[in-house]
Amino acid sequence: xxxxxxxxxxxxxxxxxxxxxxxxxxxxxxxxxxxxxxxxxxxxxxxxxxxxxxxxxxxxxxxxxxxxxxxxxxxxxxxxxxxxxxxxxxxxxxxxxxxxxxxxxxxxxxxxxxxxxxxxxxxxxxxxxxxxxxxxxxxxxxxxxxxxxxxxxxxxxxxxxxxxxxxxxxxxxxxxxxxxxxxxxxxxxxxxxxxxxxxxxxxxxxxxxxxxxxxxxxxxxxxxxxxxxxxxxxxxxxxxxxxxxxxxxxxxxxxxxxxxxxxxxxx
Numbered sequence: 185x186x187x188x189x190x191x192x193x194x195x196x197x198x199x200x201x202x203x204x205x206x207x208x209x210x211x212x213x214x215x216x217x218x219x220x221x222x223x224x225x226x227x228x229x230x231x232x233x234x235x236x237x238x239x240x241x242x243x244x245x246x247x248x249x250x251x252x253x254x255x256x257x258x259x260x261x262x263x264x265x266x267x268x269x270x271x272x273x274x275x276x277x278x279x280x281x282x283x284x285x286x287x288x289x290x291x292x293x294x295x296x297x298x299x300x301x302x303x304x305x306x307x308x309x310x311x312x313x314x315x316x317x318x319x320x321x322x323x324x325x326x327x328x329x330x331x332x333x334x335x336x337x338x339x340x341x342x343x344x345x346x347x348x349x350x351x352x353x354x355x356x357x358x359x360x361x362x363x364x365x366x367x368x369x370x371x372x373x374x375x376x377x378x379x380x381x382x383x384x385x386x387x388x389x390x391x392x393x394x395x396x397x398x399x400x401x402x403x404x405x406x407x408x409x410x411x412x413x414x415x416x417x418x419x420x421x422x423x424x425x426x427x428x429x430x431x432x433x434x435x436x437x438x439x440x441x442x443x444x445x446x447x448x449x450x451x
Contacts, residue, residue, distance in 0.1 A: 234310040241318035242309040246302075249361070253296040268292065268359060273333050275341040275354040289359040290329050305365050312372045316422050321368070324418055328367020328411035333358075335410055336403040362404065363411040366392075370415020371422055388412060 234242040256264050270277070271288035278285060293299050313321040337358070343349040366388075373384045392412065395405045 239310050239313040241322050242313050252291050256296050271359050273358045274356045292359045294360045308368045315375050324371045325364035328414050329364035332363040332407040332411040336407040366408045366411035367415040370412040371418045374419030
């Protein structure tokens, strides 16, 4: 009598359902269960927050702002006042050490950690960096901060030379992150859908228009719309960068997919 081999038994059509009924752990030799739904939901909820791996520029910059804000809060008031004066981007300091004061002035938040601008900055920079990367996000922020500062301070110096403003206008306290933030808001709006873009730019535009009507701080009130328009001017480059970044192939296998299990054959 012919005795069937293991190969003949496995090749029969009736053996396929039996193989499918074998648990995955028994066929692969290891358990690979996906994370439970609550963990996945928690991970999705943390995406708006900056992390050192996904958004290193935003995360690092926020750490610096937290450190300087704590210094403003707890250090000696006379020392804090002296440091802020040396970090001011007024005409006098820009004429002496422009690069130093332009960098130093962006390390301080007006109002410290109690300012809502810190929260807004974290959301905007995090969203922008996730779309276009850290280097481009830093470039947009620096562009708005530097260009808007120079565009508002240079006319002050020219007005003092022409005799339209007193020499005291050359020495004033000017620091903060608002110009860079406005440029980042303008750039981020170009990466949104049309409806969200209109809502973001419309709401920001109304707020800036009200500041111009009050004109309580002329240089800042004029510098904010300039910085916002600088961010809008970056749309063509940032959209192209965002499209390339989104279309880049990933080396990691898609989440939830696993290689097919291999059924061991006869030896």
